[in-house]
Ligand SMILES: Cc1cc2nc3c(=O)[nH]c(=O)nc-3n(C[C@H](O)[C@H](O)[C@H](O)COP(=O)(O)OP(=O)(O)OC[C@H]3O[C@@H](n4cnc5c(N)ncnc54)[C@H](O)[C@@H]3O)c2cc1C
């Protein structure tokens with residue numbers, strides 16, 4: 001077996017694959033396919049040419065987020081200090097923002113900002129296309145990567161889709177005239193690959209805060225609970241949006257409807273089915289992106305929104321001067337409304353992101369001691385965060401060791 005394939009297989013076997021699709025961008029002979037657990041995983045469709053094996057393996061080792069994730073060096077506007085929060089990373093600027101078009105704001109996941117920016121980037125000629133994710137038009141149960149250009153309906157990709165999709169597998173992901181919207185691991189993979197190849201320019205990278213990818217099977221289970229059996233043709237399936245956070249909503253071609261609140265859908269069915277790699281994610285806050293958006297909502301102790309309806313507001317962070325300039329230009333063009341926001345205020349309403357990062361070093365150590373391979377995370381200061389509360393870290397380390405040890409013998 002070629003070394004490239006052995007390396008991919010080892011990432012998948014260790015549970016470290018996020019399904020980002022970057023390996024298929026390196027080698028289009030791979031496809032990302034749903035496995036039995038309902039997650040996208042790379043599968044070989046076309047043979048690999050042996051003469052490419054070494055170069056492709058090196059690219060994979062430098063970019064696959066199941067192998068390595070590096071925190072990028074901070075960018076800054078000359079003369080101004082970069083802001084920093086341990087759980088959120090570096091920021092050139094931070095904002096609360098929403099799309100000025102009411103329909104985009106309504107259909108968007110939070111403020112519809114990523115959709116508004118995507119459409120404006122293409123309309124203004126700054127990008128030739130935007131790569132993102134949307135419901136599969138012929139089977140809305142599934143989520144697919146899309147490329148949108150002039151005259152596309154950008155609202156089709158508004159809203160979060162809590163299901164597997166591999167955006168980084170898209171062929172134009174590295175083109176400097178693209179804009180790329182993806183999960184933080186997808187953006188990290190694209191940036192790391194572009195940097196490894198020494199590209200002089202890369203696409204504008206946009207991302208969103210990400211707790212993790214649920215299994216496709218969880219969507220099917222939720223639909224069944226709502227009285228929509230597997231196999232009945234759907235007209236619509238959305239996970240949220242149409243309000244903030246909006247409901248999970250499905251409609252069959254016969255007009256039967258089912259819906260569930262955010263708490264019922266994400267909290268009870270989708271969230272608990274999340275893949276392993278997401279539980280050890282060092283960066284659910286898009287540190288490799290130029291621009292990242294998240295929910296800017298009031299939460300209870302568990303990090304759940306305290307209200308279920310309203311006009312959406314996104315927390316928006318520019319990580320780079322390029323991202324900052326794009327946000328300022330979009331505000332000037334009247335596409336988004338954005339008011340400055342302290343980074344600490346964003347951190348305070350993202351308890352899950354804060355907790356996952358603070359306990360990560362301990363959980364990784366437990367996993368490693370139980371004999372599992374773990375990805376290499378560079379520059380995230382995880383050890384310092386773990387030592388802030390040593391007793392808690394020891395507890396997490398033991399819990400992770402125990403679960404990972406048992407898992408070894410189940411496989
Ligand atoms: C898997 C997942 C986990 C999330 N976890 C958190 C969280 O922990 N905390 C939090 O604050 N918010 C979370 N969100 C919501 C996210 O932060 C909001 O989508 C963000 O605020 C952007 O809102 P918006 O209204 O500006 O985006 P919109 O204008 O609605 O645009 C959404 C963009 O996301 C892209 N997209 C949607 N689903 C996917 C997907 N599965 N994979 C790749 N791209 C996709 C679309 O292409 C589109 O460009 C999550 C979203 C997803 C999809």
Ligand code: SF4
Pocket residue numbers: 008011012016017018019020021022023024041042063064065066067189
């Ligand atoms: S994490 Fe991404 S690049 Fe790595 S094996 Fe999985 S799909 Fe491929």
Ligand code: SF4
Pocket residue numbers: 018183184185186210211212213277278279281282283284
């Ligand atoms: S939680 Fe991390 S690994 Fe999982 S999908 Fe989100 S960014 Fe990728």
